Amino acid sequence: MTATPPDAPVIETRDLRKEFVVRVRAGRFRRAKRVVGAVDGIDLTVRRGEMVGYIGPNGAGKSTTLKMLTGVLSPSSGRVRVCGLAPVAQRTRLALRIGVVFGQRSQLWWDLPLRDSFDLLRHVYRVPAAEHAARLRRCRAELDLDGFLDVPVRQLSLGQRMRGELTAALLHGPEVLFLDEPTIGLDVVSRQAVRGFLAELGAAGDTTLVLTTHDLADIERLCRRLVVIDHGRVVHDGSIEALHTRYGSRRQVVADLDEPLAEPPVLPGAPLLRTEADGRRLVFACESATASDVVAGLARVAALRDIAIVEPDIEEVVARLYRTPTPVDSGAVQECSITSTAKVPGASAS
Amino acid sequence: MAEWTYRLRRGPAYLALLRGQARSQASYRTSFVVDLVSNVGATVLDVLTVLVLFRVTRELGGFDRTEAMVMVGLSSAAFAAADLMVGNVESLRQYVRTGLLDAVLVRPLGALPQLLLMDLPLRKASRAVFGAGVLVVALATAELAWTPGRVALAVLTPLAGVVFFGAIFVATASLSFWWIDSGEVGAAFTYGGRDFTTYPMTVYSGWFRALFAYGMGFGFVSYYPALALLGRADPLGLPGWVGWVAPGVALPAAGLAAAVWRFGVRHYRSTGS
Numbered sequence: 306m307t308a309t310p311p312d313a314p315v316i317e318t319r320d321l322r323k324e325f326v327v328r329v330r331a332g333r334f335r336r337a338k339r340v341v342g343a344v345d346g347i348d349l350t351v352r353r354g355e356m357v358g359y360i361g362p363n364g365a366g367k368s369t370t371l372k373m374l375t376g377v378l379s380p381s382s383g384r385v386r387v388c389g390l391a392p393v394a395q396r397t398r399l400a401l402r403i404g405v406v407f408g409q410r411s412q413l414w415w416d417l418p419l420r421d422s423f424d425l426l427r428h429v430y431r432v433p434a435a436e437h438a439a440r441l442r443r444c445r446a447e448l449d450l451d452g453f454l455d456v457p458v459r460q461l462s463l464g465q466r467m468r469g470e471l472t473a474a475l476l477h478g479p480e481v482l483f484l485d486e487p488t489i490g491l492d493v494v495s496r497q498a499v500r501g502f503l504a505e506l507g508a509a510g511d512t513t514l515v516l517t518t519h520d521l522a523d524i525e526r527l528c529r530r531l532v533v534i535d536h537g538r539v540v541h542d543g544s545i546e547a548l549h550t551r552y553g554s555r556r557q558v559v560a561d562l563d564e565p566l567a568e569p570p571v572l573p574g575a576p577l578l579r580t581e582a583d584g585r586r587l588v589f590a591c592e593s594a595t596a597s598d599v600v601a602g603l604a605r606v607a608a609l610r611d612i613a614i615v616e617p618d619i620e621e622v623v624a625r626l627y628r629t630p631t632p633v634d635s636g637a638v639q640e641c642s643i644t645s646t647a648k649v650p651g652a653s654a655s
Numbered sequence: 656m657a658e659w660t661y662r663l664r665r666g667p668a669y670l671a672l673l674r675g676q677a678r679s680q681a682s683y684r685t686s687f688v689v690d691l692v693s694n695v696g697a698t699v700l701d702v703l704t705v706l707v708l709f710r711v712t713r714e715l716g717g718f719d720r721t722e723a724m725v726m727v728g729l730s731s732a733a734f735a736a737a738d739l740m741v742g743n744v745e746s747l748r749q750y751v752r753t754g755l756l757d758a759v760l761v762r763p764l765g766a767l768p769q770l771l772l773m774d775l776p777l778r779k780a781s782r783a784v785f786g787a788g789v790l791v792v793a794l795a796t797a798e799l800a801w802t803p804g805r806v807a808l809a810v811l812t813p814l815a816g817v818v819f820f821g822a823i824f825v826a827t828a829s830l831s832f833w834w835i836d837s838g839e840v841g842a843a844f845t846y847g848g849r850d851f852t853t854y855p856m857t858v859y860s861g862w863f864r865a866l867f868a869y870g871m872g873f874g875f876v877s878y879y880p881a882l883a884l885l886g887r888a889d890p891l892g893l894p895g896w897v898g899w900v901a902p903g904v905a906l907p908a909a910g911l912a913a914a915v916w917r918f919g920v921r922h923y924r925s926t927g928s
């Protein structure tokens with residue numbers, strides 16, 4: 306085994322690109338070639354134990370990136386290393402060290418019970434029996450597999466199968482786990498089971514996780530680091546808080562008053578976003594002021610009936626990010642226009 | 656770790672795939688027996704066609720029935736065994752079209768062996784047994800003058816034939832990495848090649864014979880070895896040792912097919928969803 310030094314990046318890409326040549330109809334019989342840059346120069350460094358949420362709008366290039374990281378697709382150009390290996394050239398070696406769940410592509414034997422698939426995978430990955438049994442026991446308990454271990458995979462529901470897929474990806478104790486939309490189609494309970502399980506895995510600290518999803522609650526729960534891509538490029542790489550700061554999404558204080566005020570109050574560092582309910586409800590954004598500053602300031606000028614503090618909504622921030630053409634780093638003009646457009650839906654809803 | 660020991664250690668993994676396939680098929684047990692029986696059909700038909708031909712003619716391309724049957728035997732034994740083991744590489748087209756190959760490529764095993772073992776058509780086993788049977792009967796009835804050399808040739812040739820047909824299967828199936836609708840073209844070479852090797856190639860002529868017999872090498876897996884076994888000179892004028900070159904054609908063909916396959920896997924583009 307090629308041991309990687311403990312602090313070496315587990316995943317490293319430099320200017321990674323993938324182009325697809327697609328043929329499109331051009332006239333009745335002619336077909337024109339068109340080049341689609343699915344992944345268009347991605348630099349990514351992920352260290353051991355990190356849990357990375359890899360998100361982006363439909364067609365952004367998430368799955369394509371994951372396929373290049375797992376050795377399924379050869380990059381058009383650029384450099385990739387995963388666990389110190391070249392994914393395509395050293396595909397089978399790498400496969401022993403990573404776990405993969407592609408929502409749509411099953412790793413399980415369609416006609417066999419889950420139990421049999423797990424047993425066969427033990428041989429495929431050459432896992433010592435005791436280790437395998439221990440991991441399986443844990444998955445059975447946490448993902449609640451016992452009810453359908455003996456049912457042929459073709460008869461499982463989507464959610465049951467996905468829990469099976471996740472188990473299948475973990476039985477060989479992978480160093481890195483790539484999950485492409487692992488919670489798609491799961492009900493609330495299964496979703497929570499999967500999230501809880503992954504969170505625990507992440508907390509142990511030696512499994513690196515890269516997760517794509519359209520359910521941002523997955524990310525909030527699991528990933529400290531968020532990589533957002535659009536049109537094959539990274540548009541954000543950092544914590545969720547950093548994203549909120551960058552796009553000016555703040556905590557909001559919603560104050561219900563007994564009586565509307567004649568003059569809207571001016572609080573330093575907390576602009577009034579909107580007034581609702583004939584002036585009985587005021588919504589402030591906590592920019593430089595803290596929530597308690599806002600509450601204290603308000604209490605001085607008005608009689609308060611109720612106070613609510615609303616956390617910034619990740620969906621909203623991400624939606625803004627997706628709508629932005631190409632974010633300009635530290636672009637003040639950009640940020641203003643985003644904030645103003647984002648207010649529109651909130652204002653019209655009242 | 657040396658590459659070969661690394662590969663050797665995958666043996667049990669491949670056995671597991673085979674076990675999975677056997678168990679999956681056993682879950683449809685009733686149809687399996689029917690499949691076994693009905694699958695002999697196609698090969699029986701090939702043999703019957705040749706036998707029926709000899710009802711209307713005494714010779715075929717200058718060979719009598721027992722002689723022609725040696726060629727039929729060499730061809731059907733090799734083809735049926737290759738078809739059993741490698742024939743379902745044709746399903747690659749489905750894997751590429753649907754993107755299912757993704758799941759194959761993330762496992763720590765070679766893509767080709769996985770594909771072959773995962774849906775190994777065990778029902779075709781009856782065909783392979785029948786094909787080998789035809790060869791044994793044909794050799795027995797041809798009243799050959801057996802020498803140690805000829806015994807070796809009679810064993811070596813069908814084995815080389817299996818490798819050769821297997822290579823054709825893999826090479827033609829690999830086309831679907833670039834061109835998904837390549838099925839008919841592939842069949843032209845695999846099944847076309849089998850038909851070509853079934854008859855004495857003296858019945859064909861011109862560029863067609865040159866292409867299949869020498870260009871692609873089909874002449875060296877049944878026709879020429881049969882001549883050597885029968886102790887006959889080649890009416891087309893090649894020397895006697897040509898009857899022995901089957902392994903020399905099969906191994907490079909296998910190497911070439913493996914290279915095409917590997918090149919193809921790198922061109923795999925998966926699907927968007």
Ligand SMILES: Nc1ncnc2c1ncn2[C@@H]1O[C@H](COP(=O)(O)OP(=O)(O)OP(=O)(O)O)[C@@H](O)[C@H]1O
Nearest residue numbers: 325343362363364365366367368369924925926927
């Ligand atoms: N096999 C392919 N052939 C041609 N184009 C492809 C192929 N796979 C992906 N693409 C194109 O590449 C781009 C990125 O696709 P990709 O599947 O990586 O997106 P994604 O971010 O996973 O989207 P989603 O959220 O919808 O899953 C898309 O424009 C898609 O049309």
Ligand SMILES: [Mg+2]
Nearest residue numbers: 367368369485
């Ligand atoms: Mg995707």
